[in-house]
Amino acid sequence: MSFAAALAFVLEREGGFVHDPADRGGATKYGITLGTLQRARGHAVTVDDVRALRVSEAADIYERDYWRACHADRIVGERPCLALCHFDAAVNHGVQQATRFLQRALGVDADGVVGPLTLRAIATCDEALTIAAYLRQRAAFFRALAERAPSQQKFLKGWLARCRWVARECGVPIDTSYAA
Secondary structure (H helix, E strand, O other): OOHHHHHHHHHHHHOOOEOOOOOOOOOEEOOEEHHHHHHHHOOOOOHHHHHOOOHHHHHHHHHHHHHHOOOHHHHOOOOHHHHHHHHHHHHHHOHHHHHHHHHHHHOOOOOOOOOHHHHHHHHHOOHHHHHHHHHHHHHHHHHHHHHHOHHHHHHHHHHHHHHHHHHHHHOOOOOOOOOO
8 A cells, every 4th residue: 555545545535625614624625624734834824725725735745744744654564554544544633643543453552652662563463453443443533522522423424434444445344333
């Protein structure tokens, strides 16, 4: 699973421009929020800037701020499906939260930093079992978010579908925690 393949997977699920008032991310295109675009460019941006975002810039942001930042580039050689799972979670949850999911799935200290201990655990893990544990955590996180914030309930079905898509792409059985 190359970055290009992982990016294609994410872009297919993220889609084009949306600006749903209930979405905490606000204006979003290709999954890149206004806040993410602002941080990437280093200056204030507008909703129109998000609307005009090009795929090439989104790809650059994803590679630098998500793929490399969550260390999927270091995981992909040994565990390509785990790299996809982790990258996809970093896009949805942020790099640090995604790393905590990864570490808990691996059974190591969940400090949010991919260091030598986490990388050793990745090298020796059962990839399918780790992905299954990872996706159960994501589903629980999504359900808890929807429960805490009723305005987010409308997104739960799509969030859980995201877990199913990752599971299917990785050849992992669908868990009841995120089954349709």
